[in-house]
Amino acid sequence: MDINSAQAYLNGNEKMPLAGGRSGARVYDIAGEYVLKQIYRTELGNDELYEAYQKEAWWYAASGADPGCLPEVCDLRSTKDEILILMKRYRAISRQEMDTDLLRKIMRSLALVHAAQIPPPLKRKQQTAQPLSKEQIRDCVQGWGTVLDEHPGAFDRTPLECIAEEINRIIFWNDSEEDVLIHGDFHWDNLLMDDQGRILICDWQGVRAGAASGDLSFFFGRLRGDGIRINERETVESYGREIRRLTGKRVTWEEIDGHIRAANVITSFTCWHQYLHGSSEGRVREIYEKMAADSDGI
Numbered sequence: 483m484d485i486n487s488a489q490a491y492l493n494g495n496e497k498m499p500l501a502g503g504r505s506g507a508r509v510y511d512i513a514g515e516y517v518l519k520q521i522y523r524t525e526l527g528n529d530e531l532y533e534a535y536q537k538e539a540w541w542y543a544a545s546g547a548d549p550g551c552l553p554e555v556c557d558l559r560s561t562k563d564e565i566l567i568l569m570k571r572y573r574a575i576s577r578q579e580m581d582t583d584l585l586r587k588i589m590r591s592l593a594l595v596h597a598a599q600i601p602p603p604l605k606r607k608q609q610t611a612q613p614l615s616k617e618q619i620r621d622c623v624q625g626w627g628t629v630l631d632e633h634p635g636a637f638d639r640t641p642l643e644c645i646a647e648e649i650n651r652i653i654f655w656n657d658s659e660e661d662v663l664i665h666g667d668f669h670w671d672n673l674l675m676d677d678q679g680r681i682l683i684c685d686w687q688g689v690r691a692g693a694a695s696g697d698l699s700f701f702f703g704r705l706r707g708d709g710i711r712i713n714e715r716e717t718v719e720s721y722g723r724e725i726r727r728l729t730g731k732r733v734t735w736e737e738i739d740g741h742i743r744a745a746n747v748i749t750s751f752t753c754w755h756q757y758l759h760g761s762s763e764g765r766v767r768e769i770y771e772k773m774a775a776d777s778d779g780i
Contacts, residue, residue, distance in 0.1 A: 484557040485566050488518045501574075501671075505531060505687070514571065516556065521565040532565075534687035539565050540603075541686045549598035549663070551591040551683050553674060572674035572682055577710060585712065586720050588673060591681040592701075593724035596662040596694045604663070606691050611657035613650040614752070622646070625755035630770070633763045641774035645751055652780055656744040659693040666690055668697040669704040695738055699745035706768055707757065718742070743776035750776075 491512050498511040506528070508520040521535045539560040541547055554570040575584070614622070623646050630637045645652075665672070666688020674682040698721065702714050715735050722733035750773035758766050 485568050488512045488568050517569045517571045519567040523563050535565050538686045541689050549594045551594050553682050587681045589721040590724045597728035598663045600663045600691050604691050611654045629755050629758045645777050652744050659741045661691040662694050664692040664697050668701050695741035695745045699742045744780050747777045
């Protein structure tokens with residue numbers, strides 16, 4: 483199967499869109515065996531986002547790029563105007579399947595990414611934290627304020643104000659973590675399972691050099707946002723065992739916990755207020771109070 487055959491299939495059959503494509507990509511089932519991802523610059527209307535998809539296409543095409551957890555790409559076309567990626571179709575994983583063994587497999591796949599060599603185009607010349615401007619900090623505070631306003635009297639805003647004052651110091655401290663190859667958007671909906679039970683990772687628009695704790699924190703934060711609680715310490719220790727097996731490097735909960743907490747504070751402060759409108763008081767409390775608790779002592 484190649485891209486031309488996949489497009490012919492779409493022209494001759496009812497199109498079956500798949501979940502995903504929320505950033506502007508079209509994603510279609512091809513005969514139940516393949517997935518065709520279509521991205522058109524004119525439809526996106528966002529050059530920065532299109533460049534991220536170009537990076538994903540480059541990553542899939544790069545010789546030797548697969549750290550052992552990529553979906554099989556059957557054909558790929560990337561130009562200045564369109565990107566077409568034809569991949570083998572795999573099974574999406576239900577959250578109801580979550581158990582210790584599955585989390586261990588997920589951490590094994592993440593460790594494969596973090597243990598892989600960083601390709602030269604993705605290496606940072608130097609670790610330079612990007613502080614938030616006064617306007618960005620103000621927007622985050624206002625964003626969180628509108629979320630908290632939906633639950634009058636339920637939340638103390640003091641932690642939010644303290645985090646706003648300290649957020650750039652936290653950003654600079656967190657940037658001191660060693661660079662590894664990271665996925666950049668590591669969450670449950672970007673995980674697939676092959677016929678052998680291996681966990682594969684898709685949607686690589688954010689692949690870059692960065693901090694391991696960023697992928698871990700984002701994964702935990704998205705699960706918490708879905709109301710799912712896991713033993714984060716056990717999960718990180720499972721990840722650490724895989725890293726040691728692959729690289730010989732010892733990673734412990736105590737060593738990485740501070741960076742996980744810092745990454746969670748940064749992500750929660752800058753992003754989560756955008757997704758919590760209309761949420762229950764309990765869901766907002768879980769994310770807000772975790773952000774406040776994680777900021778303490780960093």
